[in-house]
Amino acid sequence: MAATDIAKGQGDGRSAARRRRARSVSGTLLSLALTMLGLLLITFIIGRVMPIDPVLKVVGDRASQAQYDAAYQAMGLDRPLYVQFARYLGDVLTGDFGRSISTGQLVVDDILRVFPATVELATLGTLIGVLIGVPLGVIAAARRGGIVDQVARVVALVGYSMPIFWLGLMGLLVFYGILGWVGGPGRQGIIYDGMIPTVTGLILVDSLIAGDWGAFQDAFSHIILPASLLGYFSLAYISRMTRSFMLEQLSAEYITTARVKGLSERAVIWRHAFRNISIPLVTVIALSFGSLLEGSVLTEIIFSWPGLGQYITKALLSGDMNAVLGGTVVVGTCFVLLNILSDILYRVLDPRSK
Amino acid sequence: MTLLSVRNLRVTFPTRQGTFEAVRGVSFDLGRERLGVVGESGSGKSMTGRAILGLVRPPGRVTADRMELDGQSILNLPERRMRRIRGRRISMVMQDPKFSLNPVMTVGDQIMEAYRLHAGGAKHAARDKALEMLRAVQIRDPERVMAAYPHEVSGGMGQRIMIAMMLAPDPEILIADEPTSALDVSVRTEVLNIMDRLVRDRGMGLIFISHDLNLVAQFCDRVLIMYAGRIVETLAAKDLHQARHPYTQGLLNSLPRLDAPQDRLPVLQRQDAWREGDTITQSLDTEFPGGL
Numbered sequence: 001m002a003a004t005d006i007a008k009g010q011g012d013g014r015s016a017a018r019r020r021r022a023r024s025v026s027g028t029l030l031s032l033a034l035t036m037l038g039l040l041l042i043t044f045i046i047g048r049v050m051p052i053d054p055v056l057k058v059v060g061d062r063a064s065q066a067q068y069d070a071a072y073q074a075m076g077l078d079r080p081l082y083v084q085f086a087r088y089l090g091d092v093l094t095g096d097f098g099r100s101i102s103t104g105q106l107v108v109d110d111i112l113r114v115f116p117a118t119v120e121l122a123t124l125g126t127l128i129g130v131l132i133g134v135p136l137g138v139i140a141a142a143r144r145g146g147i148v149d150q151v152a153r154v155v156a157l158v159g160y161s162m163p164i165f166w167l168g169l170m171g172l173l174v175f176y177g178i179l180g181w182v183g184g185p186g187r188q189g190i191i192y193d194g195m196i197p198t199v200t201g202l203i204l205v206d207s208l209i210a211g212d213w214g215a216f217q218d219a220f221s222h223i224i225l226p227a228s229l230l231g232y233f234s235l236a237y238i239s240r241m242t243r244s245f246m247l248e249q250l251s252a253e254y255i256t257t258a259r260v261k262g263l264s265e266r267a268v269i270w271r272h273a274f275r276n277i278s279i280p281l282v283t284v285i286a287l288s289f290g291s292l293l294e295g296s297v298l299t300e301i302i303f304s305w306p307g308l309g310q311y312i313t314k315a316l317l318s319g320d321m322n323a324v325l326g327g328t329v330v331v332g333t334c335f336v337l338l339n340i341l342s343d344i345l346y347r348v349l350d351p352r353s354k
Numbered sequence: 355m356t357l358l359s360v361r362n363l364r365v366t367f368p369t370r371q372g373t374f375e376a377v378r379g380v381s382f383d384l385g386r387e388r389l390g391v392v393g394e395s396g397s398g399k400s401m402t403g404r405a406i407l408g409l410v411r412p413p414g415r416v417t418a419d420r421m422e423l424d425g426q427s428i429l430n431l432p433e434r435r436m437r438r439i440r441g442r443r444i445s446m447v448m449q450d451p452k453f454s455l456n457p458v459m460t461v462g463d464q465i466m467e468a469y470r471l472h473a474g475g476a477k478h479a480a481r482d483k484a485l486e487m488l489r490a491v492q493i494r495d496p497e498r499v500m501a502a503y504p505h506e507v508s509g510g511m512g513q514r515i516m517i518a519m520m521l522a523p524d525p526e527i528l529i530a531d532e533p534t535s536a537l538d539v540s541v542r543t544e545v546l547n548i549m550d551r552l553v554r555d556r557g558m559g560l561i562f563i564s565h566d567l568n569l570v571a572q573f574c575d576r577v578l579i580m581y582a583g584r585i586v587e588t589l590a591a592k593d594l595h596q597a598r599h600p601y602t603q604g605l606l607n608s609l610p611r612l613d614a615p616q617d618r619l620p621v622l623q624r625q626d627a628w629r630e631g632d633t634i635t636q637s638l639d640t641e642f643p644g645g646l
Contacts, residue, residue, distance in 0.1 A: 252453060253448055253449075253450065253453035253454040254453060254454055254455055254456040254457070256409065256448065256454070257448065257454045257455065257456070257516075258456070259409060259440065260407060260409070260440055260441060260445060260446045260448075260520070261440065261441040261445075261467065261468045261471060261519075261520075262437045262438065262439070262440035262441030262442055262471055262472065262523075263437070263441075263467075263471060264437060265433075271467075272456050272459070275456075275458045275459070276456070276457065276458055279458070349458070350458065351457070351458055351460075351503040351505070352457060352458075352503070352505050
């Protein structure tokens with residue numbers, strides 16, 4: 001009987017846990033919707049307060065007053081603001097960001113073209129930053145004041161303080177110009193340009209799907225230098241954060257407990273302390289990835305990388321508000337989604353949050 | 355029989371103002387008994403415990419004329435050899451289970467880890483052992499507690515889990531560093547009794563570190579009184595009230611007594627002379643004569 005009681009208790013516990021999870025999921029979705037609404041409101045307001053006349057951009061400088069007024073009405077600018085906002089919401093939800101004035105294409109199509117380039121670069125950069133930065137930070141903390149700690153400190157300091165365009169130019173000069181180890185600017189060599197059918201827009205992935213090993217190598221040799229550069233900057237940040245999280249955990253009592261048990265220092269660090277720092281680390285990595293997704297304009301310009309950062313910057317300089325706002329919505333959405341993702345991971349990793 | 359023999363133990367830390375001596379020449383023997391170590395904060399009692407376990411981290415330094423476990427020196431052993439002693443032969447229970455258990459590992463995993471590290475063996479054997487240990491510390495539904503995380507159990511239960519975990523590899527000596535200070539008074543006795551029974555059943559030596567004189571007097575066979583890194587007096591727990599050292603007397607007098615009420619408790623007046631001078635030893639009629 002006692003056994004069935006326990007089983008029943010566990011069953012209750014499980015369905016209660018499921019209810020709790022359902023509630024937390026719906027709560028997350030609600031906060032997602034509200035955040036997105038806020039984001040769109042902000043981009044809408046930016047679009048309205050910018051000192052760029054959207055009508056003039058359409059009808060041109062030499063239009064008559066009648067033509068101007070007709071376009072003004074056609075664009076719905078004579079309606080109250082809330083009506084305009086509602087229309088804007090509807091447009092965005094159906095994926096309509098309008099037409100870009102500088103490229104003449106739909107903003108959606110432009111973004112679908114440039115965003116994968118940024119995603120590819122940011123992902124590889126973050127990967128490099130995490131794979132090197134996390135172990136570096138952990139070892140620096142474990143051997144505090146040791147040689148690794150000193151090296152990591154200098155590496156991070158240089159990473160924080162070097163201008164990226166200078167490092168990028170030097171990288172190109174040395175590894176492309178002198179040594180010839182990597183491909184030059186752009187995403188692909190000229191022979192492979194347009195040869196790979198676009199599936200995901202990530203050339204590394206698309207070339208593997210197409211089974212074209214040569215194209216993959218070519219794309220890799222082009223991306224590795226800018227990705228390493230971005231990776232270096234996220235490494236500097238991630239390794240410092242990892243180190244300070246780790247130091248905090250290593251002075252905790254449960255670490256003494258683990259040592260009293262007779263565990264090796266490696267087990268103490270990776271099995272006990274690392275599990276605890278992985279929780280805040282997720283947020284740090286997600287934010288660092290998010291900031292790379294914004295498109296690192298300088299890196300993209302130096303490496304002629306056709307990414308989102310370059311696209312938005314060019315659009316901004318030519319007063320192409322549809323493109324700017326479309327890009328902003330995409331970047332904002334990415335940030336919101338990454339935040340939610342790290343929230344969810346947080347909950348999975350930290351038993352205390354259940 | 356002597357389990358642990360310590361002579362002239364010193365723990366020093368270099369500071370900017372010179373060397374700080376946390377422990378200054380502590381000597382004692384521990385048999386299969388309950389030895390209380392009493393002293394105020396900073397008297398070096400916890401540091402003595404950590405020095406025995408080899409847990410004084412650099413730049414701290416541990417020196418001694420002798421520190422032997424079953425006749426073998428454990429003084430400044432290489433880390434690899436010390437790891438085989440920690441947990442397996444000498445273990446420690448710390449003050450607050452809220453902080454001394456890993457918050458992101460289940461209770462079961464933490465107990466099984468301690469056991470398997472020294473006993474090896476299959477996972478299910480470790481699981482059986484963990485359940486057995488949890489029952490031994492009187493946890494009623496060990497299956498549920500095994501799957502629980504530390505934040506899901508109460509303080510008293512957490513400390514019982516800690517005891518179960520540290521006793522799972524069957525150590526010979528348990529150092530309990532203020533094991534009940536963080537607990538509610540209501541569960542204190544319960545936890546102490548469980549620990550006492552387990553330690554006695556297994557014929558272990560217990561070093562009970564506390565600042566609570568009355569608790570130590572009730573619970574231990576013998577008491578060391580520490581002041582400023584030294585043992586100022588050692589005596590049988592039952593003779594505590596015949597203490598001769600002025601510091602011990604001062605400590606006793608500053609406690610309220612039901613049988614001798616006072617309007618005003620005297621304030622302990624510390625004297626510099628206590629920092630030096632010999633340890634006062636009584637002739638003890640326990641099975642460990644000579645004391646130390």
